[in-house]
Amino acid sequence: MAATIIAKLTALHPLPEEDKALLKSVVGAGRLLPASSDVVREGDRSQVVHVIIEGQAYRYKLLPDGRRQIIGYLVPGDFCDLFGFLLKRMDHSIAARTPCRVAHLTEEDILVLQKRPMLARALWWSSLVDGAILREWLVNVGRRTADKRVAHILCELLMRLQVVGHAGPNSFRLSLSQTELADTVGLTTVSVNRAFQRLRQTGLISQTSRDITIPDVSALMDYAEFDATYLHFREPNDTRPDDRSANRDETTARAGPET
Amino acid sequence: MAATIIAKLTALHPLPEEDKALLKSVVGAGRLLPASSDVVREGDRSQVVHVIIEGQAYRYKLLPDGRRQIIGYLVPGDFCDLFGFLLKRMDHSIAARTPCRVAHLTEEDILVLQKRPMLARALWWSSLVDGAILREWLVNVGRRTADKRVAHILCELLMRLQVVGHAGPNSFRLSLSQTELADTVGLTTVSVNRAFQRLRQTGLISQTSRDITIPDVSALMDYAEFDATYLHFREPNDTRPDDRSANRDETTARAGPET
DNA sequence: CGACCCGTTGATTCACGTCAACATTGGTGG
DNA sequence: CCACCAATGTTGACGTGAATCAACGGGTCG
Numbered sequence: 001m002a003a004t005i006i007a008k009l010t011a012l013h014p015l016p017e018e019d020k021a022l023l024k025s026v027v028g029a030g031r032l033l034p035a036s037s038d039v040v041r042e043g044d045r046s047q048v049v050h051v052i053i054e055g056q057a058y059r060y061k062l063l064p065d066g067r068r069q070i071i072g073y074l075v076p077g078d079f080c081d082l083f084g085f086l087l088k089r090m091d092h093s094i095a096a097r098t099p100c101r102v103a104h105l106t107e108e109d110i111l112v113l114q115k116r117p118m119l120a121r122a123l124w125w126s127s128l129v130d131g132a133i134l135r136e137w138l139v140n141v142g143r144r145t146a147d148k149r150v151a152h153i154l155c156e157l158l159m160r161l162q163v164v165g166h167a168g169p170n171s172f173r174l175s176l177s178q179t180e181l182a183d184t185v186g187l188t189t190v191s192v193n194r195a196f197q198r199l200r201q202t203g204l205i206s207q208t209s210r211d212i213t214i215p216d217v218s219a220l221m222d223y224a225e226f227d228a229t230y231l232h233f234r235e236p237n238d239t240r241p242d243d244r245s246a247n248r249d250e251t252t253a254r255a256g257p258e259t
Numbered sequence: 260m261a262a263t264i265i266a267k268l269t270a271l272h273p274l275p276e277e278d279k280a281l282l283k284s285v286v287g288a289g290r291l292l293p294a295s296s297d298v299v300r301e302g303d304r305s306q307v308v309h310v311i312i313e314g315q316a317y318r319y320k321l322l323p324d325g326r327r328q329i330i331g332y333l334v335p336g337d338f339c340d341l342f343g344f345l346l347k348r349m350d351h352s353i354a355a356r357t358p359c360r361v362a363h364l365t366e367e368d369i370l371v372l373q374k375r376p377m378l379a380r381a382l383w384w385s386s387l388v389d390g391a392i393l394r395e396w397l398v399n400v401g402r403r404t405a406d407k408r409v410a411h412i413l414c415e416l417l418m419r420l421q422v423v424g425h426a427g428p429n430s431f432r433l434s435l436s437q438t439e440l441a442d443t444v445g446l447t448t449v450s451v452n453r454a455f456q457r458l459r460q461t462g463l464i465s466q467t468s469r470d471i472t473i474p475d476v477s478a479l480m481d482y483a484e485f486d487a488t489y490l491h492f493r494e495p496n497d498t499r500p501d502d503r504s505a506n507r508d509e510t511t512a513r514a515g516p517e518t
Numbered sequence: 519c520g521a522c523c524c525g526t527t528g529a530t531t532c533a534c535g536t537c538a539a540c541a542t543t544g545g546t547g548g
Numbered sequence: 549c550c551a552c553c554a555a556t557g558t559t560g561a562c563g564t565g566a567a568t569c570a571a572c573g574g575g576t577c578g
Contacts, residue, residue, distance in 0.1 A: 061398045064484055069398040083383045091391045091489040120373065124342045127386060132350050134393050139320045139328040141401045142445030177556065186401030191534055193558060225323055230350040436524065450566055452526060
């Protein structure tokens with residue numbers, strides 16, 4: 001449970017044991033939310049800070065005509081609205097795309113965490129990386145063709161999944177639908193679908209149902225103009241839990257009888 | 260000089276006098292950079308934190324073919340790379356679009372500021388707002404037509420300039436070139452130019468050289484689907500009693516629990 | 519005066535959106 | 549076990565918004 005959030009924050013910022021303990025004590029068990037429900041909704045007055053403990057979610061905004069733009073992915077360990085209590089209200093929503101367990105922290109909790117130097121660093125670091133990804137997405141959507149946008153997000157997914165051990169060296173399971181991808185990269189599902197076809201046709205990717213394999217990773221990255229710098233992965237050494245897809249237990253968390 | 264940065268951070272977050280003094284002492288005079296030079300460049304190893312004291316700048320990324328995407332505007336008081344020392348290297352560049360005076364702070368400076376509760380809040384607040392703007396830009400670029408993108412950024416500029424007293428109730432001077440606007444909203448200059456023409460034609464804006472007047476602000480905002488919430492102008496720390504957010508499940512649960 | 523940036527224009531192309539099916543899959547309940 | 553349904557993926561025909569290409573005038577600066 002709380003181990004995942006620590007894993008995330010510890011990933012590139014080893015924390016003292018006491019900080020880990022503090023985190024654990026503050027996070028608690030969390031509450032379970034069903035898939036497709038909103039964790040946080042645009043306009044909410046935020047006095048509570050939400051943390052994803054289990055499951056996957058995404059940030060999004062809706063347009064008046066119902067179209068949607070996804071503006072970020074959340075995985076266990078991510079804060080939905082870190083320091084959100086500094087703002088009057090949420091400017092976007094967050095939806096659970098799988099059943100999610102989410103913890104509710106108070107402003108005081110955050111301020112306590114904030115007092116620990118290493119934790120404060122970890123929080124800032126995580127916020128900086130989120131911002132960097134957002135900027136790259138803006139570049140992607142603003143300046144790249146449909147094919148490259150899709151290729152680029154695939155590269156990003158590959159690397160982000162690898163870091164948490166959910167992807168092989170050149171393959172991963174795509175848990176996002178083409179509709180979700182479309183809303184991520186600012187296209188329609190039809191265009192995303194055709195982009196996929198072209199990427200398959202040119203051999204840049206191969207695909208069996210939702211399983212993506214990339215025959216030549218650097219070829220795809222070159223094509224997509226993908227430069228992983230913006231993900232700010234850790235320097236060498238240290239234990240990387242990469243490789244092996246293992247069993248994906250994240251997605252298996254089903255809405256229990258206890259909601 | 261250093262007054263501007265304090266103005267920015269104080270804008271929605273009043274600071275104790277001692278914090279202001281601390282800020283002043285830490286910021287110093289800064290150095291002058293010519294227009295069109297880079298304040299910080301992609302790939303830089305960031306050991307120093309840069310703050311804009313005077314002038315205007317923008318964040319941007321270049322694509323291999325030389326095209327550019329602007330990913331943020333900086334005004335006096337903005338940090339170029341707050342806590343950048345937590346990352347290995349800059350993932351984007353920052354260019355001065357006017358001559359800029361920029362201060363160089365050290366990691367220690369930031370950590371000292373960070374220790375002051377109200378300053379720490381102010382820094383987080385400013386970072387949150389930057390993120391919110393970035394998300395709205397992504398929506399703008401990802402899901403809106405050329406005309407609406409331009410209209411939207413004009414609304415944003417109007418409001419942001421108003422807040423610092425650089426715009427009237429329905430007019431402002433556009434200091435950005437159409438090329439810069441194009442690189443902001445993911446279009447070509449030709450398209451931006453034509454969008455302007457259509458906005459003028461329909462009377463949503465009127466323009467004399469670089470001076471923009473908006474006959475009916477709310478008409479333009481409606482057209483652009485502009486909702487200023489994301490700029491978070493209102494009081495940030497307004498700790499009013501409110502209902503404890505009990506369960507949101509009732510409102511969000513979808514699958515019939517009639518089992 | 520020439521060089522350059524900026525705004526503007528017209529002609530043309532094409533990438534992507536739109537619309538409207540249809541196929542496939544997986545889950546659900548009878 | 550199958551019939552059904554919703555979500556997802558796929559396809560074709562067609563329209564269009566924005567990119568592209570190429571030029572031109574005005575202003576400013578050295």
